[in-house]
Amino acid sequence: MPRTAWLVLPLVCACQFVVILDASIVNVALPSIRRDLGFTPTGLAWVVxxxxxxxxxxxxxxxxxxxxxxxxxxLAGGVLLFALASLAAGLAPTAGVLVAARAVQGLGAALLAPATLAVISTAFTAGAARARAFGAWSAAGGVGGMAGALAGGALTTALSWRWVFLVNVPIGAALVAVAFAALPGDRPGPRERLDVLGAVTGTAGLAALIYGVMRGHGGTVAAGLGLLAVFAVVEWRVAAAPMLPLRLLARRGPAAADAMLLLFGAAAIGLWYFSSLLLQNVLGYSALRAGLGQTPAAVLFVVVAHWAAVLLPRLGPRVLVLCGSVCLTAGFAWLSRAGTGYLAGVLGPTLLVAAGIGLVFPTLMAAATAGVPEGDAGTAGGLASTASQAGSSIGLALLATVDGFDRVFLAAAGIGVVLAVASTLLPRRENAGAGVGGGSGDTSAGLQPRRAA
Incomplete structure (x- = not known):
């Protein structure tokens, strides 16, 4: 490793911060964007x-x-693509150009986000150091999500909505420079051709499923599920070098963590999104004041995520996820009975939910990538990130159909109960201490796909 190896963790944390920040920073700027570029009400949603x-x-x-x-x-290529797309978005002359630039931004983020997890999995192999790295990475994402409203409001008010995107350009340039300074040169990867059929069916299936749920299009949901079924067949029977190697699904701990991340994403969105709406629509807060109102929860999340990383090697993932799920359930149940005041009905339950998220998220991300061979670290990170992001998108769409904030938060509490029960599927002890490629008890040897002749 180069002498700047100490920059590795700040680098991946900064990348995760930017990825999550851009999912929320634009929300406050939407009215200004609509006015300047002439979006229709339905078209404006495509900016997000x-x-x-x-x-x-x-x-x-x-x-x-x-x-x-x-x-x-x-990682460097994803950051560069993200920064260039941000420049195009900031200079967009029309609505169509802005939407296209936002799509390319998402593609850049999709390339760099799994790479950050792969870097953590390969650079931090000791159990305690690895747990701390995942805790810091998770906290960076949480801060990015919460900082979106504050940063978006400040930039839009002081400068212009265009700076919501343009601010990524110098940040991206700095991250690319740090990536080449801090990360070792890439070793030649396995001589495998990309699984094109799996890539097309898997990517299209995920996008169609998420879009169909977000828009309530049953036909699109069915098409997405059909494409994902084709993807499964391709990976199991056709692909010589599958995009999703089945050995990653053969170990119970990581497979259970991936499934739980899907549920977790659906529950966590109940805090970050719906509590903001509660503050604005019920208590009459401005978007900027609502962001400030969520700041205590963001701070507690960062603190708890740090302590979860410290405790993970000692207590193991099962105990931490169980405790976090109980906090999620109790906090959302309390929030469903929120009164009309911030101190009386919002602050306490959001802090409790934030504590639960701080315990669950870094623990599940660490469990989902524990003991994965170095050659599969990126794929394992991509699978975990996909599960969490897809869960958030689908959960947001489903919870948005529930009538009333009280029922929304009760539904999120119900997901917390399911997470608590599912925590029994996780190992008692954190077996990531063996590092990447470590981990005993790998049962994937006997689970190999039957390839078509």
Missing amino acids: DAYLLTLAGFMLLGGRAADLAGRRRL
Whole structure:
């Protein structure tokens, strides 16, 4: 490793911060964007949806590409694409150009996000150091999500909505420079050709499923599920070098963590999105004041995520996820009974939910990539990121159909109960201490796909 190796963790944390920040920073600027570029009310939603769809749809492909092309190359390339798309968005003369730029932004984020997880998995192999790295990475994402409203409001008010995007350009340039300074050169990856059929069916299936749920289009949901079924067949029976190697699904701990990340994403969106709406629509807060109102929860999330990383090697993932799920359930149940005042009915339950998220998220991300061979680290990170992002998108769409904030938060509490029960599927102890490629008890040897002749 180069002498600047100490920059590795700040680098991946900064990348994760930017990816999550851009999912929310634009929300406050939407009224100004609509006025300047002449969006229709339905078209305006694409400024957000175009980013989220490509981000969720291409993450698995980005993870596999990181294993084949190299982590530094994919991380730097993803940041560069993200920054160039941000420049195009900031200078967009028309609505169509802005939506297209946002889609390319999401693609860049989908390339770099799994690469950050692969870097963590390969650079931090000792159990305690690895847990701390995942805790810091998770906290960076949480801060990015919460900082979106504040940064978006400040930039739009002081300068212009265009700076919501243009601010990414100098940040991206700095991150690319740090990536080449801090990360070792990419070793030649396995001589495998990209699974094109799997990439097309998997990516298109995810995008169609998420879009169909977000828009309530049953036919699109069915098409997405059909494409994902084709993807499963391709990976199991056809592909010589599958985009999603089945050995990653053969170990119970990581497979259970991936499934739980899907549920977790659906529950966590209940705090970050719907509590903001509660503050604005019920308590009459401005968007900027609502962001400030969520700041205590963001701070607690960062603190708890740090302590979860410290405790993970000692207590193991099962205990931490169980405790976090109980906090989620109790906090959302309390929030469903929120009164009309911030201190009386919002602050306490949001802090409790934030504590639960801080315990669950870094723990599940660490469990989902524990003991994965180095050659599959990017794919494992892409699968975990896809599960979390898809869960958030689908959960947002489903919870948005529930009538009333009280029922929305009760539904989120119900997901917390399911997570608590599912935590029994996780190992008692954190077995990531063996590092990448470590981990005993790998049962994937006997589970190999039957390839078509």
